[in-house]
Amino acid sequence: IELKSGILNIFLRTGVVFTQVDLWLGLSYCDGKWNEVTVSKEGSVISATMNELREQVLEPRVQQLKVNSPVFIGGIPPEIQSFYRELGLEQGFGGCMKDVKFTRGAVVNLASVSSSAVRVNLDGCLSTDSAVNCRGNDSILVYRGKEQSVYESALQPFTEYLYRVVALNEGGSVSSAWTHARTRESVPQNVPTPSRAHSINGYSIEVTWDKPAGVIGVIEKYILKAYEADGPTVPITSAELADAGMLTGVLRGLHPFTNYAVTLTACTLAGCTESLHALNISTPQEAPEDVQSPTAISFPTFLLMSWSPPKTPNGIITKYTLYMNGIPIYSGNGTKYVVKDLAVFAPHQFLLTACTLAGCTNSSQVTLFTAQLPPSHVDAPVLTVLDSRTIYVQWKEPVEVNGILDRYIIYMTTNEQNFTKWNVIYNSTELFLDFTIPQLFPGTEYLIKLAACTGGGCSVSEASTAITDESTPEGVPAPKAQSHASDSFNVSWTKPEYPNGIITSYGLYMDGVLLQNSSQLSCYAYGLAPWSLHSFRVQACTAKGCALGPLVEARTMEAAPEGMVDVFTTVDGSKEVQLKWLAPNKPNGKVTYTVLVTGLFYADQ
Known part of the structure; x- marks a missing residue:
């Protein structure tokens, strides 16, 4: 069924028989009033009626009509138009429809029975203003000239207009058929604030609103936005509702125990408008999230427990419950607790529960140890002298370690150090139970003691004594x-x-x-x-x-010479005498000689 250029066309195909009924209407329907259209098939007669006008066709070969597919009103979806090319389909219907009914059954409410709608206002006509109609005598001259296109402005939004072109020359004129076009919608104005909102839970709310008044066009969708009160201007979450017939929607992804400002945004194809004001609502409390496991400062016989508030409290924390090994040991609003009378370096399982009025949440379980102490007692090491320079040391692990054994340390001193200065000769985390001390001095007494260490400190044994085998001395000094x-x-x-x-x-x-x-x-x-x-x-x-x-x-030291000194003289001339002598029998040291001469001497004048 098509209404085109003043003609109501009925196309009917049953099997291989194709029947067409054309009812001439002219512009009689362009009066701004409702028009009743009836299409019927009774046996071989197919008829079309609008108001007082009627046309029918007799087709004996027509078969019984069986409808087993969806009924499309106002147009055909693009994906199936290729199957009906012979219909010459054009732009979809623009106008208003009501009281649609079939032979059997009551009047159909399109808003409730339609499976889909595209750019359709299911609440009735968008405007009751019918001052502009499509009768020829009421048409307005838009353009006169020789151009073959024209741009018309200052039109009403989302309004259907009929146009035709008249070509004139000196011999007369000819007119085109009427064609229709609809202007696009305008951006919605005066979008109302949501009328009501109630919390479904701490994470979602249901929002209800009234249909915006004075919207010229079809509302494509609504958008709900939630802003944190006194927070940033960027919405925390939003919900897009494509079913414009629904005036209720759910906003999800909210935070419990938080104040929100909720706005409504209405959208047409031309754009969207958000309500100027917001509806304030507070989400209720929920059970906490991200409850942190307790921590502790460890001491040998007690634990100083502490914990932080949940990262996401989701409300006001009413109490904490601390469990140790599955048994509650504390309940209250504090964040610290001392667990006393515990064994040294003993493991304990702890779990914290945080509660709001809406419920409680457990942390993950954590294992905490009391602090370590030094071993209670360390036995003296057993010493075995292997030779003059080597001692083999053996020991036992302490009976009460009081923690995790970390290392063994061997101290050694000798009588050369007056047994007061202890040197570390072994310090290892390998936890072996023996060690050979090399490069010692033969025949030397050594004192050796053992230290066993944990994370809590070290305990030292009594000293054991060993003397290396003797050997011949070394480094004998010069006298x-x-x-x-x-x-x-x-x-x-x-x-x-x-x-x-x-x-x-x-x-x-x-x-x-x-x-x-x-x-x-x-x-x-x-x-x-x-x-x-x-x-x-x-x-x-x-x-x-x-x-x-x-x-x-x-x-030895020198002494006075012993014996006589025999002297021999030889006269060498009138003025010279040569002396010679023999050393004493016992010089008794390094001898120096002194010659004594008496008498007259010549003097140079």
Whole structure:
């Protein structure tokens, strides 16, 4: 069924039979009033009626009409137009329809039975103003000239206009058929504030509004926007509602226990307008989210528990409940609690529950330990002397560790350090139970003790004693020989640099002959000739053997020469005498000579 150029066309195809009925209307329907159109098929007669006008066609071959597809009113969707090219479909219907009914059944309410609508106002005509109609005598001259196109402005929005072109020359004129066009909608004006809103829960609200008044055009969609009160001008969330017939919508994605300002935006194809004012609403409380697990400052026998408020409280926190090993141990509004009387370094499971008036939420469970202490007791290490320079150390793990064993430390001192300075010779986290100490000194007494450490500190054992096997001394020093008289020496020496055991005796050799063998560190040698040269060497002995030190030479002090000095003279002339003499029998040192001469001497004039 088409209404085109003043003709109501009925096209009917049943099987292979095609029937067409044309009812001439002219411009009789362009009077701004309602027109009733009836199309019927009774047997072989197909008829069309509008108001008082009627036209019918008899077609004996026409078959029974069965409708088993959707009925399209006002136009055909683009996706199926290719199947009906013979109909010459043009722009869809522009105008108003009401009281649509079929042979069987009551009047159809298009708003309730339609499955889809495109740019259709299902609430009736957009305007009752029918001052402009399409009768020929009421047409207005838009353009006169020789151009073949014209642009007309100052038209009413979303209004249908009829146009035709009249071509004139000296021989007369000819007119085109009437064609219609509709102006686009305008942007909605005076969009109302939502009339009512109620919370579905803390995360969504249902909003109701009234249809905007005075909208010229078809409302394509509504948009609900929620802004945080006193917050940024960017909406927190929005909902786009494509069904413009619905005046209720749901806004989701809100935050519980928050004040919101809700606005309504109405959109036509020309654009959108948001309401100037907003409806204020507060979402209710919900159970908290992101409840943080409790933390603790650990002590050996108690835990100082603390926790932070939930990252998303969703309301006012009414209480916290702290669970330890599944048992509630605290309930209240505080954020700290001391758990007492706990074992050292013991694990405990903790869980925190935070509650609002709407409900409670648990944190994830966390395992916390009390603090570590040093081991209660550490046994002294067991020492085994392997040779003169090596000691093998063994120990046992402490019975009460009081934590996680972290490392072992071995301390050592010797009698050379008066057993007061302890040196660390082993410090390892490998947690082995033995260690070999190399490069020690033979015949030396060592004190060795063990420290076992946890995160809470270290405990040190009593010291164990071991003496390395003796060896021959090393670093025997050179003796120091001092002569304070012409016939004797005071000879002294120190201990070897490395005794390598207990020194049993010291031997002093003078001129290769053992002069003294004792435990003394000095010797007095006498009965020597003045200024005589002697060699000295010290020998140090342990149970394992003896070692000699370096050789040193020294002289006794000088004494007065002994014996006569024989002098011989030879006269060399009237003025010269040559003297010669023999050394004394015992010089007793470095001798210097002095010649004394008496008598008369010549003097140069």
